[in-house]
Amino acid sequence: MWSDWEVTSSRETPVPADRSRADDDPESLQRIAVDVAREAGRHIARRRPEVFGRGGAPSVADAVQSKSTPTDPVTVVDTEAEHVVRERLAERRPNDDVLGEEGGGARQAPSGVRWVVDPIDGTVNFLYGLPAYAVSVAAQVDGRSVAGAVEDVVRRRTYAARLGGGAWVSDDGGEWIRLSVxxxxxxxxxxxxxxxxxxxxxxxxxxxxxxxxxxxxxxxxxxxxxxxxxxxxxxxxxxxxxxxxxxxxxxxxxxxxxxxxxxxxxxxxxxxxxxxxxxxxxxxxxxxxxxxxxxxxxxxxxxxxxxxxxx
Structure with missing residues (x-):
């Protein structure tokens, strides 16, 4: 019931050895994921009161639209946050592919590094002001996640991991604490x-x-x-x-x-x-x-x- 990838993607998993660039190592990719997710999180936190004001209704025209169904929203801040992520990744990893929820990308995983981005995971919560929404940034190689970060925007907590390096959490850039189930x-x-x-x-x-x-x-x-x-x-x-x-x-x-x-x-x-x-x-x-x-x-x-x- 558990596939080979999932069963073996734990602390003991060896890092794939077929990369030629030193900066493709999971530790470097994790640092980038953390930096980018945090910057996008700060943008989202700053923009929400500007877009929604104190009353909770959007104060910017066309701030909220629908995607797959009328109950599946996307806000202008989702689009802005993904733009922030793509811009920063282009500066630091210009040759990598990016797959984002709002901006799209190749459906088939490429052979090199692909960044997989959700600018706001929990958009309905964001829309209603419920304090549970996050930025998710991951680096994949051959379709397999090797590094990633999730920024809890409201609590300003950063979760991060790299393949074979354990999982960690830090509050607002402070000390990293190792996670365990x-x-x-x-x-x-x-x-x-x-x-x-x-x-x-x-x-x-x-x-x-x-x-x-x-x-x-x-x-x-x-x-x-x-x-x-x-x-x-x-x-x-x-x-x-x-x-x-x-x-x-x-x-x-x-x-x-x-x-x-x-x-x-x-x-x-x-x-x-x-x-x-x-x-x-x-x-x-x-x-x-x-x-x-x-x-x-x-x-x-x-x-x-x-x-x-x-x-």
Whole structure:
């Protein structure tokens, strides 16, 4: 149930040896990811009161638009933040590819370094002023995350990891603290984070899964940012996370952080998109097999593509 990539992408994973440039090493890429995510986070924090004011309604014309459905928004600040990230990456890594949620990029993972960027993961929270949204920046080689950072914008906490180097968190540029998943061995006591898609048909099927899962675990949490969910697994604030329909920019950094903190992680293929409905799972090792078996018994390891269950 766990693919080779996810099972082995932990602290013991060797760094791929086929890179020719010294500055392609994961430590260098992690530093860039941290710097860029923090700068974009500062931009978002500064712009929100300018765009939304104190009343919460947008004060800039066309500040909010819809993407896949009317309930799936994008704001002018999403676009600005991705521009900040792309600009900084172009300065420091001009030959690399960039895949961003708002600006697009090649669907197929290139053979060199590809940066995978979500300028605001948790846009609905950002829109409503709920304090759970993040910038996610990851470097991938051959479709595999080798370094990444997630900036918790409101709490000004930076999560970071590199392949084989462990997972870390720092508050506002202070001391780095190593992360480790929670020691739990009973799936019935597992606190589980999840999220939902924007299409009605997928939500209907996700609701069925949640209804069957809830009596069999401690409880469920719906934070509204997959990147932060995965970091919460790494920090031991939840024991597991699962969600259908994440795109690479949603999981590329957070999944690596969770894995480097000791979690067992299953991700979609690196060229997938939300519409494919593949599942992302991260769990503390003590409950990983039981949690995966539980999801499998509910059919929740299968994709839930857009339109699933539609009549």
């Amino acid at each position: 929670r020691d739990v061995d009973d799936v019935s006591m597992a606190l589980v984070a999840t999220g939902f898609g924007y299409g009605a048909a997928r939500r209907r099927r996700q609701g069925e899964v949640v209804g069957a899962l809830l009596p069999q675990v401690r409880d469920l949490r719906r934070v509204g940012s997959a990147a932060l969910d995965l970091c919460m697994v790494a920090e031991g604030q939840v024991d597991a996370h699962f969600e259908h329909g994440l795109s690479p920019w949603d999981w590329a950094a957070g999944a690596l952080i969770a894995a480097e903190a000791g979690a067992r992680v299953r991700t979609p293929s690196p060229h997938s998109r939300s519409s494919d409905g593949e599942v992302t799972v991260a769990a503390a090792p003590g409950v990983a097999d039981a949690f995966s078996a539980l999801l499998d018994s509910l059919g929740a390891l299968d994709p839930i593509p857009d339109g699933a269950g539609a009549q």
